Amino acid sequence: MPMPGPSLVQYTLDRLADLGIGHVFGVPGDYAFPVNDAVEIHPRLQWVASANELNAAYAADGYARRRGAAILSTTYGVGELSALNGVMGANAERLPVFHIVGAPSLRIVKQGLICHHSLGDGQHERFEPISAAACCVSARLTPENAVIELERVIDRALEQSRPAYLVLPMDLALMPISDAPLHGSPLGSLPQRLSVGGELEAALSLVAERIRQASRAVVLPTVLLRRYGLVPALERFLAASGLPYATTPMDKALLPEDHPAFLGLYNGGRSAPAALQELVEQADLLVDVGGLVQEDLNTGLWSDHLDPRRIVSLREDWVQVGGAGGPNVFTSVGLGDMLEGLAARLQPPPGGSRWGADRPLQPPQPLPLAGEPQDTLSSDLFYPRLQRFLSANDLLVVDTGSCLLRTNPLRLPAGVAMESQTLWGSIGWGTPAALGCALAEPQRRVVLLTGDGAHQLTAQELGVMGACGIAPVVIVLNNGLYGIEAVISETGHAYNVIPSWQYSRLPEVLGCQGWWSGRVTRLAELEQALAAIQRHPGGALLEVVLPAEESQPLPEPVIERLHQTHTP
Numbered sequence: 407m408p409m410p411g412p413s414l415v416q417y418t419l420d421r422l423a424d425l426g427i428g429h430v431f432g433v434p435g436d437y438a439f440p441v442n443d444a445v446e447i448h449p450r451l452q453w454v455a456s457a458n459e460l461n462a463a464y465a466a467d468g469y470a471r472r473r474g475a476a477i478l479s480t481t482y483g484v485g486e487l488s489a490l491n492g493v494m495g496a497n498a499e500r501l502p503v504f505h506i507v508g509a510p511s512l513r514i515v516k517q518g519l520i521c522h523h524s525l526g527d528g529q530h531e532r533f534e535p536i537s538a539a540a541c542c543v544s545a546r547l548t549p550e551n552a553v554i555e556l557e558r559v560i561d562r563a564l565e566q567s568r569p570a571y572l573v574l575p576m577d578l579a580l581m582p583i584s585d586a587p588l589h590g591s592p593l594g595s596l597p598q599r600l601s602v603g604g605e606l607e608a609a610l611s612l613v614a615e616r617i618r619q620a621s622r623a624v625v626l627p628t629v630l631l632r633r634y635g636l637v638p639a640l641e642r643f644l645a646a647s648g649l650p651y652a653t654t655p656m657d658k659a660l661l662p663e664d665h666p667a668f669l670g671l672y673n674g675g676r677s678a679p680a681a682l683q684e685l686v687e688q689a690d691l692l693v694d695v696g697g698l699v700q701e702d703l704n705t706g707l708w709s710d711h712l713d714p715r716r717i718v719s720l721r722e723d724w725v726q727v728g729g730a731g732g733p734n735v736f737t738s739v740g741l742g743d744m745l746e747g748l749a750a751r752l753q754p755p756p757g758g759s760r761w762g763a764d765r766p767l768q769p770p771q772p773l774p775l776a777g778e779p780q781d782t783l784s785s786d787l788f789y790p791r792l793q794r795f796l797s798a799n800d801l802l803v804v805d806t807g808s809c810l811l812r813t814n815p816l817r818l819p820a821g822v823a824m825e826s827q828t829l830w831g832s833i834g835w836g837t838p839a840a841l842g843c844a845l846a847e848p849q850r851r852v853v854l855l856t857g858d859g860a861h862q863l864t865a866q867e868l869g870v871m872g873a874c875g876i877a878p879v880v881i882v883l884n885n886g887l888y889g890i891e892a893v894i895s896e897t898g899h900a901y902n903v904i905p906s907w908q909y910s911r912l913p914e915v916l917g918c919q920g921w922w923s924g925r926v927t928r929l930a931e932l933e934q935a936l937a938a939i940q941r942h943p944g945g946a947l948l949e950v951v952l953p954a955e956e957s958q959p960l961p962e963p964v965i966e967r968l969h970q971t972h973t974p
């Protein structure tokens with residue numbers, strides 16, 4: 407008798423670990439025990455006991471941002487449904503998160519038994535279509551289909567850079583797979599999308615010609631390049647083309663912001679520096695690399711004016727070249743091939759810049775340091791200090807809220823990376839995502855910036871940070887309210903006021919050993935605290951008290967514009 411192969415669950419985990427994933431975020435449950443047990447003894451995977459499934463999904467999102475892919479493990483019904491918002495967020499943000507769900511055994515299903523976590527009607531497959539809808543691909547794995555199905559699911563999730571849903575019935579999970587197991591390669595060495603030769607050639611000649619003819623072209627690279635591992639290819643393209651680039655909020659810090667070709671943040675009428683708006687909108691050519699997302703918060707509330715005739719858009723596997731007579735479209739053209747092909751065809755201009763000797767624009771300068779030691783803290787006093795606190799190798803994770811609007815225009819010091827959830831914008835994402843980022847990229851110090859409202863949704867994850875032994879710097883901005891909501895509606899609504907927590911006591915209460923923690927209300931205290939944190943070897947939680955009065959309603963014309971877009 408030949409030796410039986412690995413069990414279905416072992417094989418599933420092996421195949422995902424091959425990608426370079428080293429952690430599994432989740433909450434156990436009896437239907438998921440086969441998965442939980444297999445992770446516990448897996449030589450390449452570590453279980454992270456998340457505080458709840460939503461947090462686990464956010465942590466997996468953060469992990470996939472920095473590692474390229476992630477695993478989320480939940481139980482049937484109650485677990486998987488709790489994770490849905492986080493999985494859908496990973497879908498919007500283009501992250502391959504593999505959501506593995508343990509389901510009732512076929513023995514239960516075939517006997518028609520009524521089981522817990524169901525509606526009591528004997529229907530067992532009610533939740534699968536709901537969870538699968540958050541993902542770009544799904545499979546119900548069996549010992550017979552495991553090898554073929556896993557290849558299909560992994561390929562699709564990586565090709566789309568979106569989540570995948572895998573259901574493992576608990577009895578089948580333990581059975582040996584019937585086909586010979588496959589061994590996969592780590593993410594970085596997987597082949598990119600292939601291009602069709604003639605189509606690639608035609609697209610390359612046209613785009614290279616448009617770049618050569620342009621005198622004031624600007625590149626707008628997008629975060630999709632990071633998702634597909636194409637940031638080095640972008641750098642080669644920038645060097646060969648000699649073109650400057652700007653990023654939108656979603657794409658911020660794709661490259662370190664001390665990059666010589668960096669112009670600043672393009673965000674329509676909220677660009678930083680402000681003159682960048684005109685420079686981008688008047689450019690005779692815009693090279694969109696990856697596919698701009700013209701979402702409201704990514705365009706300064708749709709205050710952008712980009713002429714499609716002047717945009718060349720290099721997408722994952724197709725190219726669109728705008729022109730007076732309508733767009734030219736090329737299909738089956740891979741983004742990596744386009745960038746490498748353009749880099750090979752374009753000669754770096756003399757002096758390195760296609761714009762000539764003069765930089766078209768100086769990127770934003772560091773915020774000025776103002777204030778007296780005894781001054782009560784405000785955002786204007788806090789952000790210049792945060793900017794100077796950050797140093798090379800830091801990863802700044804910013805939750806949705808006033809803090810994201812403040813951080814986006816701020817130019818990050820050399821070597822600082824940043825993550826935010828601009829498109830999905832689910833508050834509370836930041837705290838678990840910071841955990842995921844720290845585990846995925848342990849060589850970086852993670853600095854989390856979160857509003858108090860956002861933090862109250864997922865603060866339990868501090869305890870998981872403590873249990874995992876990571877040492878982030880958590881900064882909670884306490885203004886006592888959902889400040890940004892007050893800004894975009896009107897101040898004074900009771901529904902924007904949140905319970906007043908003693909944030910600086912959370913690390914102790916939640917079991918974080920050796921953390922520094924403190925609360926500051928004045929400038930001198932802030933400066934001392936930041937200096938103490940720099941010296942402290944462990945984790946830190948700093949509560950920064952900011953005045954609620956800062957969250958004033960937006961100017962009348964902006965509220966009016968919002969109103970017009972929101973009401974019939």
Ligand SMILES: Cc1ncc(C[n+]2csc(CCOP(=O)(O)OP(=O)(O)O)c2C)c(N)n1
Binds near residue numbers: 807832860891
């Ligand atoms: C899951 C979720 N619920 C509700 C919202 C709506 N929302 C957007 S920002 C925000 C308030 C954020 O408040 P806080 O974190 O305190 O930041 P502040 O603006 O006060 O600095 C809310 C409730 C959301 N984006 N996501």
Ligand SMILES: [Mg+2]
Binds near residue numbers: 857859885
């Ligand atoms: Mg707040």
